[in-house]
Amino acid sequence: MSTTPSPVAPEDVRRVACIGAGVIGGGWVAHFLARGYDVTAWDPADDAEEKLRRLVDAAWPALEQIGLADGASKDRLTVAPTLAEAVADADFVQESAPEKLDLKRSLLAELTAATRPGVVVASSTSGYPMTDMHSEAADNGRLVVGHPFNPPYLIPLVEVVGGDKTDRAAVEWASRFYDIAGKSVITMDRELPGFIANRLQEALWREALHMVANGEATVKDIDDSITEGPGLRWAFMGPMLTFALAGGEGGMAHMLDHFGPSLKSPWTRLEAPELDRALRDAVVEGCDEAADGRTYADLVAERDQGVIDVLRATGRLGKDAT
Incomplete structure (x- = not known):
């Protein structure tokens, strides 16, 4: 060394x-x-x-x-x-x-x-x-x-x-x-496969694939559920503080005492689904439908502008931004 x-x-x-x-x-x-x-x-x-x-x-x-x-x-x-x-x-x-x-x-x-x-x-x-x-x-x-x-x-x-x-x-x-x-x-103080953010993304990704595989939601439904819902909060406040606010003035302690039992409810399936041909094709076709004719370049430009708008709206662009 x-x-x-x-x-x-x-x-x-x-x-x-x-x-x-x-x-x-x-x-x-x-x-x-x-x-x-x-x-x-x-x-x-x-x-x-x-x-x-x-x-x-x-x-x-x-x-x-x-x-x-x-x-x-x-x-x-x-x-x-x-x-x-x-x-x-x-x-x-x-x-x-x-x-x-x-x-x-x-x-x-x-x-x-x-x-x-x-x-x-x-x-x-x-x-x-x-x-x-x-x-x-x-x-x-x-x-x-x-x-x-x-x-x-x-x-x-x-x-x-x-x-x-x-x-x-x-x-x-x-x-x-x-x-x-x-x-x-x-x-990070220690190694963790997938690090922090990818571990969190992976859990969401696996659940999304399960919903597509089981016909429970479309690709567009899944994306809209984040961009029109919790994603708006996550742009400036992470999931832990967001959940703490769900506990009202009692904070995270009240939230855990009140909603903690629901953690035992079988809502999520963290094991990855089998990525067979049918699921692969469903996800690909769903993304094509969600793109609605927009090219890769169109989507990159839309994503980049969206990130800039969020950064600007939340005051994180820095003093040199125009």
Whole structure:
């Protein structure tokens, strides 16, 4: 385990390397560019650069709305021909490869070998603990999870946690860097498969699939039940405080005493349903119906504007937002 400190302080980071340039990796690229960093990206796909620049172009209007940092420019993006060239001068590395454990293990080992000593490398994994991913890396003390939410250039949250070989200093460094880079950071004290937010999303997702599989609700019914109901509250107050308010002046204590017995009611089925062809097709067809002719680009623009509107309405855009 390495105890080498990062070669730069979090506030002195100038160049970020983004390894993997798909939806999440490309979203990270857009975010870091908008925050005024130089960004070097690498992805093994033949058409990666074309797709990445198209993604950044699509994200830029939303980023201009919420406010660009001084010096922010799409021209500060470089796409490197090799992984080694992408990370050679990086002060921080964000890995966003596909969610395949063997790939993550070999890639993180390659990244620690190719970067300067001490440079913190963060993985965007949505579920794997770092302890499961760092086994092939010789210098694994500087490997952390930095789990974002899609799109990373708009959704503030990033969950930061190390593995059993990660130096605590690397976790603290990463958390401080993300904070400076404009993210809302949860620094976890321990590893948890799926982290925090994905565990909560997964419970909702499984119940939604059960309702579709059993013909109890359509895809549109499920989405409307959140956007027109509890989702409006969750935009500014989480489920725990929301439930506490359900207890009136007695707060959570009254809520639990009054509604606690209902926890034994068989309302939810947290075991995942069998994702057979019929359920898959029902979900896909339901999403097509809910899209109602809107293209992927249309839906991305609608989502981005919706996030901006919520952030603006709840006072979380920051002083630079227009």
